[in-house]
Amino acid sequence: MLSCRKFVMGLMFVMLAMILLACNNESASSNEVEGGNDEDQSMDVGEGDQEPFAFTIMANLHTPEVPAETVLEEIEQLTNTEIEIQWVPDNNYEDRLNTAFATNTLPEAVFLKNQSTFIQFRDAIQDGQFWELDPYLDQFENLQKLKDNVQDNTRVDGKLYTLYQGRPLSRQGIIYRKDWADYLGLEAPTTTEEFFEMARAFTEDDPNQSGSDNTFGITDRNDLIYGAFKTIASWFNTPNNWGEREGELLPEFMFDEYFETMEYFKALHENGYINQDFPVTSKVDQQEFFKNGSAGIYIGSMGDVVSIYSDAVTINPDVELDVHNYVEGPTGEYGIWSIPGYGNLVMFPKSSVETEEELLKILGFFDQMMTPEVMNYAYWGIEDVHYEVIDGQALPVDDTALLDREVRPYQAIEVGEAETNGRYEGYFDYEPKAKSEDLFIDNENYLIEDPTVPLYSETFTRDGARLEQIITDATYQYILGQIDQAGFDAAVENWKSQGGQQIIDEFNENYSN
Numbered sequence: 001m002l003s004c005r006k007f008v009m010g011l012m013f014v015m016l017a018m019i020l021l022a023c024n025n026e027s028a029s030s031n032e033v034e035g036g037n038d039e040d041q042s043m044d045v046g047e048g049d050q051e052p053f054a055f056t057i058m059a060n061l062h063t064p065e066v067p068a069e070t071v072l073e074e075i076e077q078l079t080n081t082e083i084e085i086q087w088v089p090d091n092n093y094e095d096r097l098n099t100a101f102a103t104n105t106l107p108e109a110v111f112l113k114n115q116s117t118f119i120q121f122r123d124a125i126q127d128g129q130f131w132e133l134d135p136y137l138d139q140f141e142n143l144q145k146l147k148d149n150v151q152d153n154t155r156v157d158g159k160l161y162t163l164y165q166g167r168p169l170s171r172q173g174i175i176y177r178k179d180w181a182d183y184l185g186l187e188a189p190t191t192t193e194e195f196f197e198m199a200r201a202f203t204e205d206d207p208n209q210s211g212s213d214n215t216f217g218i219t220d221r222n223d224l225i226y227g228a229f230k231t232i233a234s235w236f237n238t239p240n241n242w243g244e245r246e247g248e249l250l251p252e253f254m255f256d257e258y259f260e261t262m263e264y265f266k267a268l269h270e271n272g273y274i275n276q277d278f279p280v281t282s283k284v285d286q287q288e289f290f291k292n293g294s295a296g297i298y299i300g301s302m303g304d305v306v307s308i309y310s311d312a313v314t315i316n317p318d319v320e321l322d323v324h325n326y327v328e329g330p331t332g333e334y335g336i337w338s339i340p341g342y343g344n345l346v347m348f349p350k351s352s353v354e355t356e357e358e359l360l361k362i363l364g365f366f367d368q369m370m371t372p373e374v375m376n377y378a379y380w381g382i383e384d385v386h387y388e389v390i391d392g393q394a395l396p397v398d399d400t401a402l403l404d405r406e407v408r409p410y411q412a413i414e415v416g417e418a419e420t421n422g423r424y425e426g427y428f429d430y431e432p433k434a435k436s437e438d439l440f441i442d443n444e445n446y447l448i449e450d451p452t453v454p455l456y457s458e459t460f461t462r463d464g465a466r467l468e469q470i471i472t473d474a475t476y477q478y479i480l481g482q483i484d485q486a487g488f489d490a491a492v493e494n495w496k497s498q499g500g501q502q503i504i505d506e507f508n509e510n511y512s513n
Contacts, residue, residue, distance in 0.1 A: 053361050054082040056107035056352075058100070059412045060344070061087040067409040074377045075410075079368045087409065094120075106349040108362055111165075111412065115453075118154065118162070118345055119461055125156045131348045131359055133160045140363055142370035145420040150341035153453045163366055164342035166417025170443040172231045172336055173325035173436070175305045177296040179318065180207035188324040192235055192264065195327055199273040202296035218268065219295035220278035221286035224472055227278075228299035230337055233261040235329040240337040240448040242507065249451060249507050251500070253471050253492060260330070262488075265479045279476040291315060302436035309430065323432050325439040326446075338447040344412060366415050372422035379414055379423050381407035393427035457506035463499045470495045 066087045076083055086107060088096045093113055100106045101124070112118045124130065137143050137160075146164065154162045174188075174195075181187070181198070184205055189195035199217030201207065208215055220228040234240070238257035242249050252258050268274045275281060275289060287304075289295040291312040298308065302323040312319045326334050346366070353359050368374055380387045380394045386407050387394045396403055418425050428434040457464075474491030477483045483491075496504075 050080065052076065052080050052082045053365070054084075055109065055358075055362055055365075056084040056086060057109040057111070057346075057413060058086045058088065058097070058107045059111045059409075060090045060093040060113050061409055062090050062412065063404045063409050065405065067404075068406045070406050071377055071381055071410050074382065075369075075374060078374050078377070079365050081365055083365075085413070104351050106352055108348065108352045108358070109366075110347050110349060112162075112345045112347065114343070115340060119456075121347070122156060122456060122461075125161050125347075129350055130161050131350060131353060133163070133348075133363075136356075136360065136363060139360070140367040142367045142421070143363065143415075145370065146416055147341065147420065153340035154342065154345060155454050156456075162345040162347050163415050165344040165346075165412075165414050166420065167339060167341055167343045168440040168443075169338040169341045169447055170336045171301040171303055171436075171440050172234070172443070173299075173302040173323055173439055174327075175290070175298040175300070175302060175308060175321055175323055175432075177202070177207065177320070178322040179320040180296045181322075182320075183207060183209065188322065189327055191328045192232075192330065195235075196264075196268070196273075199268060199297060200271065203271070203273050207296060208293060214294070216275060216295050217273040218297045218299065219275055219281075219286050219289035220299070221281045221283050222279050223283070224475060226300060227286070228274075229261065229265065229475070231299050232264065233258060234335050234337045234448055235327045236261045236264070237329055237331055237333060237335050237448070240450040242450060242452045244451065248504075249511050250504065251471075253475070259485070259488075262475060262478050266481065269479055270481070279480070287311075293319070302439055303433070305436055306428065306430050306433040309432070321432050323436045323439060325443055334446050335448045336443050336446050338443075338449050340450070340453045344414075346413075346415065369413070370416050370421040372424075375414065375416075375421045375423040378410045379407075387424075389424065390427045392424070394424035395427040395429075451511070452507050455507050455510055457503045459499050459502045459506055464503065467495050467498060467500055467503070470498070 072083065072085070075081075084107075090113065094117055097110070097112070097117070098120075100110075101121075112121065121130075143163065147166070150164055150166065151160055151162075154160065154164060176188070176198070180202055184201050184207055186198055186201060187194075189198050202215055202217040206212075206215075218228060224230060233252070236257045238261055239252045239255055241252055243252060243255055244250075245255070265274070269276065269278075275286075275295065278286075287298070287308060290298045291308060292315055293312075298304070302325065305321055305323050309319070309321050312321070325336065328334050348359060348362060353362065369378065376383075376394070380396065381403070383389065385397075386403060387396045389395075396407075414423075415421065425437070428437070470491055474483065474488050478485075478488050492500075
């Protein structure tokens with residue numbers, strides 16, 4: 001009987017040991033899944049068995065309707081998140097944004113639609129109402145890929161508060177009638193003299209072989225920035241909005257190169273090589289001159305070539321277009337003005353993101369967004385449903401209604417650009433459009449940047465648009481021969497007296513060359 005009891009007790013000890021061993025093994029296995037470097041964990045939005053991390057994004061909507069969540073569900077699954085996107089129509093976005101800010105109801109991630117909106121929040125940023133990101137980005141492999149020069153353009157007092165959505169730094173160049181040029185034996189112009197000659201020939205040498213005097217060289221519009229003037233000014237090496245002279249920042253119109261550009265335009269206008277009423281011509285009418293065969297040169301975004309061609313070919317099936325960027329000025333160099341390199345910017349209000357832990361999780365989401373797998377969903381949609389891959393590039397389906405309904409709105413939450421986030425570039429079967437994309441990249445070798453982008457002037461923010469009109473009017477008046485150099489100089493002095501000199505002083509206060 002005693003030996004039986006000993007046997008039973010021994011058996012119980014063996015079973016207890018086996019249970020304890022199994023528990024220890026399960027605990028060790030669990031630690032292997034959940035453990036690891038705490039810093040690395042901060043980069044995970046919520047992987048494995050963790051609950052999805054939920055937060056809200058406010059973004060601008062460019063399509064008529066709020067998108068279906070087909071794409072969003074794919075993004076949420078890949079990033080283990082639950083995202084509520086507050087879609088706000090683009091034309092009402094700034095009002096809604098300001099209201100949310102005033103009522104302290106901003107969501108965790110807020111997209112600002114452009115540079116001017118960002119400037120409006122500068123005081124709030126300086127007051128510490130948004131998270132500074134410099135202390136955290138070194139924890140995120142993909143966010144570190146964002147371009148330093150673009151991020152520097154968004155800094156406030158040298159500190160970074162935003163993630164940016166990339167834009168080509170310069171799309172500017174020439175779209176021209178290649179069939180006209182071929183008939184006249186002209187190559188793409190590489191100097192301002194050759195460009196002037198093309199404008200002359202397209203006006204005087206019957207490029208459309210009609211036997212009539214019914215064409216002119218350049219079609220332009222009432223826009224000194226996105227029309228022809230600023231691009232041609234770049235060829236003359238005019239500063240981009242502001243430039244430095246003897247250690248001081250001054251506006252572009254106080255440089256000799258700006259005056260040389262006005263002289264060039266005056267000659268184009270006097271000879272009839274540009275539409276005579278361009279200071280009051282709309283963009284629609286400007287493009288219509290080109291599409292209907294009245295003009296042979298369009299200066300602006302080279303990417304417009306595909307939409308212009310689509311309309312022009314319905315009028316003239318034999319039309320041939322090409323794009324070009326490189327035109328040297330009198331100094332023998334090519335330069336092209338650039339934008340700051342971003343569209344939307346996303347910031348993180350401290351009123352809704354209350355802890356570093358929460359901020360790290362949100363940054364972790366955007367870090368995952370900057371991977372090809374996730375970003376292709378956000379930008380292109382679902383492969384073989386919304387696009388197909390041709391030669392390693394994405395070609396959207398022809399169903400534009402489907403794309404507007406399910407894909408295009410999510411492009412507003414992109415961070416970075418194809419170069420940094422790895423998403424597919426677009427595929428274009430129209431060769432000049434594909435060429436324009438290459439020329440955008442080529443332009444980055446010749447950029448003229450605006451040194452005031454990271455600087456701040458309260459007077460410029462308040463009165464800059466009003467004062468700019470003084471110079472715009474004087475520029476047109478000089479080109480049209482209504483004032484001479486003394487008249488233009490008087491306009492500059494007027495600009496200075498009405499607040500321009502204060503803008504100069506404020507920009508230079510924090511400028512270091």
